[in-house]
Amino acid sequence: MNTACRMMLVSALALSSAALAAGDGFTKHFPLATCQFTSTGGNAYFPLKPGRQTYFSNAACVAAGDCDVLDEVWATTKFEVKHIALPIGNGTRDVVARVVEEFETENGVLTEISRNYFAVCQPTRDVYYFGEDVDVYENGKVVGHDGAWLTGRNGALPGIALPEDTFMVGQRYYQEVAPGVALDRAEHKRSAFAVKVPAGRFDYCASVEETTPLEPDDISNKVYCRDIGMVKDDDLELISVSGD
Numbered sequence: 001m002n003t004a005c006r007m008m009l010v011s012a013l014a015l016s017s018a019a020l021a022a023g024d025g026f027t028k029h030f031p032l033a034t035c036q037f038t039s040t041g042g043n044a045y046f047p048l049k050p051g052r053q054t055y056f057s058n059a060a061c062v063a064a065g066d067c068d069v070l071d072e073v074w075a076t077t078k079f080e081v082k083h084i085a086l087p088i089g090n091g092t093r094d095v096v097a098r099v100v101e102e103f104e105t106e107n108g109v110l111t112e113i114s115r116n117y118f119a120v121c122q123p124t125r126d127v128y129y130f131g132e133d134v135d136v137y138e139n140g141k142v143v144g145h146d147g148a149w150l151t152g153r154n155g156a157l158p159g160i161a162l163p164e165d166t167f168m169v170g171q172r173y174y175q176e177v178a179p180g181v182a183l184d185r186a187e188h189k190r191s192a193f194a195v196k197v198p199a200g201r202f203d204y205c206a207s208v209e210e211t212t213p214l215e216p217d218d219i220s221n222k223v224y225c226r227d228i229g230m231v232k233d234d235d236l237e238l239i240s241v242s243g244d
Contacts, residue, residue, distance in 0.1 A: 024213065026185045027173040030128070030160065033088050035121035039081050039098040043125040044165035045206065045224040048098050048118060050079045052243040058235040060198075067235055074103040077243075082117050084130050085152045092152065095119050097130045110137045117150075118161055125164035129175055131156065132182075149178035156181070162224065167191045167206045175210070184212050195223055197231050199238040205231070 042048035053076045061067035078099040085092040097117035104112040117130040131150035135142045151158050156178035163171065169188050176182035191206040202225035210220040223232040231238040 024185075025172055026187075028159075028177060030126075030158070030173075032086065032121075032128075032158065035124070035126075035128075037095045037097075037119040037128070038122055039096045039119055041120050041125075042118075042127050043120070043162070044226045045167065045229060046118075046127045046162040047229050048077055048100075048120060048127065049243065050077055050098070052077045052241070054229065054241050055239045056233060056236040057198075057239050058237070059239075060237060061235040069106050070108070071236060072105045072108075073233075073236060076101045076103070082115075082130075084117060084119075084150070086130075087152055087157070095130065095151075110140070112136050114147075119158075127161045127163075128158040129161040130158045131176075131178070147182055149176065149182045154181075155179055159184070160186075162186075162208075165226065167224075180214075182212075183214050184210055186210050189221075195225060195231055197237040197239075199228075199231065199240055202226075202228050202231060 040048055040050065053074060056073040056075070058067050058071045062070050078101055080099040081096045082099055084095045084097050086095045097119040100116045100118060102112070102114045102116065103110070112134065114132050114134045116132040118127055119130060120127055131153075132148060133150075134145050134148040136144040136146055149156050159175040159177050160173050161175055163173070167188060169191050171188040173186055175184040175186050187209045189207045189209050193205050194201060194203045195205045204226035206224050208222045208224065210222065212218060220234055222230055225231050228238075228241070
């Protein structure tokens with residue numbers, strides 16, 4: 001498909017999504033019935049490759065004296081998949097989702113392990129988020145499961161983790177649709193800029209602002225770069241990538 005046709009298609013999809021936006025202006029209902037979901041591939045800004053691991057740290061923020069705690073995150077795309085019953089109409093459809101495990105520490109002490117479930121909608125290449133299982137740790141023991149949710153449970157439905165690789169500034173959509181539990185939403189703020197982090201310098205980057213109506217004062221900013229994925233999450237920066 002040539003560039004002109006692709007942009008016309010993206011514009012049409014954007015207009016269609018806008019018609020399905022919630023009262024707050026963020027798209028909440030998605031054309032799930034038309035998707036052929038796959039568990040690998042992802043898109044240029046959100047790769048899903050089994051065996052791939054990214055490592056993030058806020059070491060630069062700590063060194064500058066702007067952060068008191070050293071946060072580290074290892075995100076691993078597992079070879080495992082999870083079968084999820086997606087409500088469609090009056091029935092359900094089996095979706096095979098990829099497991100992405102996040103291992104988080106503070107000053108070297110384990111604080112959380114989450115298992116996140118993603119699948120790619122074909123042919124649009126939007127990456128959908130189907131839920132997560134969460135273990136919160138204190139003193140080496142699991143003390144809670146805050147933020148856990150799963151599509152099909154208690155009315156929860158998937159949101160979009162990140163749309164396909166033609167990044168459009170101004171897009172607004174829900175990433176999680178789990179009423180009362182997880183309602184993260186995203187707005188595309190900026191695109192086509194370069195970023196330098198410890199892992200390297202990357203071009204064709206885009207910024208996403210994340211908010212949630214459950215905590216109106218909680219605002220997070222992430223940066224994604226084409227052909228690499230997420231490189232910044234607030235003070236966390238991409239340090240290394242393995243398994244590509």
